Amino acid sequence: MKPFVQRLSIIIFVPLILSILFLILMPKETSMATYEVFGVKIEKNPSQSKLIELGVSTWPKWEGGPLKIPWSFEEEETMYILEGKVNVTVEESIGSFEIGGGNLVVFPKGMNITWDVTEPVKKHYSLKKE
Numbered sequence: 001m002k003p004f005v006q007r008l009s010i011i012i013f014v015p016l017i018l019s020i021l022f023l024i025l026m027p028k029e030t031s032m033a034t035y036e037v038f039g040v041k042i043e044k045n046p047s048q049s050k051l052i053e054l055g056v057s058t059w060p061k062w063e064g065g066p067l068k069i070p071w072s073f074e075e076e077e078t079m080y081i082l083e084g085k086v087n088v089t090v091e092e093s094i095g096s097f098e099i100g101g102g103n104l105v106v107f108p109k110g111m112n113i114t115w116d117v118t119e120p121v122k123k124h125y126s127l128k129k130e
C-alpha cells in the first residue's frame, strides 16, 4: 500500500508543481516580449487570441522585397509580419533595429524611416484613420 501511495503522490504532485511554476513564469515572459524602440512598439509572438481580437487576418496584405526605400508613416500603422526580415533605420545618426516574422509592430504617425527589406516580407497592416 505504501509504495502505491508514494507513486500516486509523485503522479499528482510533480505535475501540479510544474504547472504552478509554469503559471508563475509565463506571464513574465509574455510581458517581456513587448518593448519599444524609438517610439515603435514591438511585440514578439503575440497570442492567437490577440491576433484574432485585432482581426489581423482581415487586414490588407503587403508582400515585397528585397528593397530599400525611404518611408513616411502618414497614419499610425500597425503591422503583423508573417515572414521575412526588415532593417528599420530611423536616421543614420539615431539608429536602426530589426523586425521580422512573428512581430506585431506599431509605427507612430509622422515617423520617417528607411525600410530595408533584407528577407522578402509578407505582412498584414492596418492604418489608423483619425
Ligand SMILES: *[C@@H]1O[C@H](CO)[C@@H](O)[C@H](O)[C@H]1NC(C)=O
Pocket: 087, 088, 089, 092, 096, 097, 098, 116
Ligand atoms: C541596418 O541598417 C543600418 C543603416 O544602413 C546599418 O548601419 C546596420 O548595420 C543595419 N543592421 C542590420 C542588422 O543589418
Ligand SMILES: *[C@@H]1O[C@H](CO)[C@@H](O)[C@H](O)[C@H]1NC(C)=O
Pocket: 072, 110, 111, 112
Ligand atoms: C517626415 O517627412 C515628412 C515629409 O518628407 C516631413 O514633412 C516631416 O517633417 C518629417 N517628420 C519628421 C518627424 O522628421
